[in-house]
Amino acid sequence: MKYICKKIITLIMTLFLVSAAAFLAFQVIPGDVVTSILGTEATPEMEELLREELGLNDPPVERYMNWVSGVLKGDLGVSYRYSKSMNERMPVAELIGDKLPVTLWLAFYSLILIIVISIPLGVLWARSKNHYLDAALNVISQTAMAVPAFFLGILVTYLFGIILKCFTPGGYVSYREDFAGFMHYLLFPAISIAIPKIAMTARFLRNSMLTEMRSDYVRTAYSKGCTNRRVMYAHVLRNALMPVVTFLGMIIAETIAGSIVVEQVFGLPGVGRLLISSISTRDFPVVEILVLYITSVVIIVYALIDILYRMIDPRISSK
Amino acid sequence: MKQKNTREKKKWNNYLVAGLVMTGITLAIAVIGAFWTPYDATAMSASLKFAPPSFAHWFGTDNFGRDILSRVMEGVETTVVISVLVVAASALVGVLVGALTGYFGGLIDEITMRFTDAVNGFPSILLALVILSVLGGGVEKLILALSIAFCPSYIRIVRSEFIKYRDADFIARARLMGVGWARILFVHILPNIFSTFLVSIVIGFNNAILAESGMSFLGIGVQPPAASLGKMLSDAQGYLSSAPWYALAPGLAIVWIVLGFSLLGEGIRRWNN
Secondary structure (H helix, E strand, C coil), X not given: CHHHHHHHXXXXXXXXXXXXXXXXHCCCCCCCHHHHHHCCCCCHHHHHHHHHHCCCCCCHHHHHHHHHHHHHHCCCCEEEEEEEECCEEEEHHHHHHCCHHHHHHHHHHHHHHHHHHHHHHHHHHHHCCCHHHHHHHHHHXXXXXXXXXXXXXXXXXXXXXXXXXXXXXXXXXXXXXXHHXXXXXHHHHHHHHHHHHHHHHHHHHHHXXXXXXXXXXXXXXXXXXXXXXHHHHHHHXXXXXXXXXXXXXXXXXXXXXXXXXXXXXXXXXXXXXXXHHHHHXXXXXXXXXXXXXXXXXXXXXXXXXXXXXXXXXXXXXXX | CHHHHHHHHCCCCHHHHHHHHHHHHHHHHHHHHHHCCCCCCCCCCHHHCCCCCCCCCCCCXXXXXXXXXXXXXXXXXXXXXXXXXXXXXXXXXXXXXXXXXHHHCHHHHHHHHHHHHHHHCCCHHHHHHHHHHHHCCCHHHHHHHHHHHHHHXXXXXXXXXXXXXXXXXXXXXXXXXXXXXXXXXXXHHHHHHHHHHHHHHHHHHHHHHHHHHHHHHXXXXXXXXXXXXXXXXXXXXXXXXXXXXXXXXHHHHHHHHHHHHHHHHHHHHHHHC
């Protein structure tokens, strides 16, 4: 319990540091934001008016305070580029709102695929006595890890979309209209994200199991008469899964990063695409919020994994 | 004499051979691509638009009638140059900062560690994207952004190796003999961590190449008309049903380069053990 409290305090401190970094990084940018929005023909009065509207006349520290308190109250600020109507700027919250579920579902979907496929595969691999199977899995996993997600996305589009016609490339279905259609379309980007990670996780589990199989307790278990099956699943797998849990935490962070690229390949309207377009149009309020958001997810996932790890491993929690 | 014994224990393995061969071919293509390509990589031709692979154009031509093989060769060269610079810069900073913080410890070490902890959990492509959006585009900025993004992992690796050696007997003796700290760090300790560090350098190439091609794919890395593998793939994606060969060559080139480096890394790791 004391540990969890300590963890939560560090978590909050890290989030504050990240928010400061995310905000301040965009204050040192060369070039005036106002000129880039209005163009060079704007009159000084127009520039002054916009500067006042965006709160750019306040000192940076004060603006950071305002920004943080706004974020905590749920006010994420307004976009520089998008407008809601003629004289109203688009709130960032509204801009992100319907894009967030797309990215989260994609990451979640990929994660499920990774866990469901890689764990049985890793066990099978560790148990394979067949030298050829071992070598084949080795070659396949090395190759799968070398394929970048976007190329995999193109291959998946070509194979499943154009040749096998399992889905229409670019024919994204909104989750509001047709959830089943949405999940069907999402399967293919999820496969593209998952394949390299499946190879990594299966490989990691296999190595972890091979290490455990050499331990003393395995010999003891055999000598007291446990069946091969029982030793494998009740003893070896349980211990070998421990480091895999930590590894999966890293994979979650990578999955979110992977979805930024894969959204682009499959034309998914998620936060990844918004991030890329906001970076190219220098729409900093949106970038700041997205960076803060993605970092928070990553940091919270790490913290949860850490706590989970202590809960499932009795050796750590009893200390 | 002792040196010779340890050398003899090290064994060649399949990974090392395959990795060396593949990486060797990659580097050869990069060097050749810098001086000679079968065709001019930027020469456009309306009549040759989307020519399928043939003996004249091994990998076909693209939407402007440019020879894909020539462009892939140029792209490999660009990618290799960028990743060499990125790995060199981040490894150098990693060695300097990691050595100093690991050997001396103290408050600065603590601060550096908190900082790298925070950065390390972060997906490096995202970090590079953010840095690049602050700095603005261009190849030099891309190299700088990726170097900054990769530094923390090198700092951590070097630091933990230096901590292992800082209390070793031979270092204590060197200190007793009056050897200065700079000499202890870089002459007495550094050669010992070299083989471990080499593996992370090779893996660093992998990450640098994947990150560079990913950013160029997103249109934030290498800018046209310069050929880059990632940009070629994003162009090819639009013509997937009419000219599928366009995507194949740059994609396979990336897989080949990354696979070569990862086999090499695994090979060196097994060679060390």
